[in-house]
Amino acid sequence: MKPIGYGVGVRKASIIEVFIFVNVKEKQMMSEITFEQIPLILGEIKNRLDRIEGMLTGKEIQEHLEEGFMNITEAASFLNLAESTIYGKVCRSEIPVNKKGKRLYFEKEELQKWVLEGRRKTVEERIGEANSQYLGSRGRRSQY
Incomplete structure (x- = not known):
């Protein structure tokens, strides 16, 4: 199974795939989780599910466009x-x-x-450029 991403253009996943993906990630982290961390982890899971739901309904794309x-x-x-x-x-x-x-x-x-x-230069700017190019070329000697 391909990991499920969070950007625009990500393939649509079924709810079952989402739960399997979250389940696998959670099992990998289970050995490190303490009782005090459970509310934080549940909040993160809820945020992820809300984001996935938004992607599936097109809400996230609309928010991005706005x-x-x-x-x-x-x-x-x-x-x-x-x-x-x-x-x-x-x-x-x-x-x-x-x-x-x-x-x-x-x-x-x-x-x-x-x-x-598309900004056009003023006459003064063009004269200044022409003068700087002319003065810059006067100091050079020909290589031939």
Whole structure:
């Protein structure tokens, strides 16, 4: 039997597999458990079962999405663009996106970085760069 993980994308396990997995882990630890530790261990088992139940019902995935992801409508509103424009940029791979099935998810931080990458330099910044390149090249001698 494969161990059951805790991340998104983990295979769905039956309740029997979960209890067997927890049982095996608990038997390995039984020789080290004291009477005082029993309430802590039961609390940990309850937390694990709640997490597994959340994974099986999709609750954990939904909570993860609510943390920092936006759907297409929210992303369009955030960027002040039409949804059709967002779909076009996704199709041309011009915008960072996560796709799960037929749904698109946008991470707010990635969209902010994407917007900042498109920043245009001011005339003063371009003149400064040109001057530094020109002055830097004047001090070098030709190798030929």
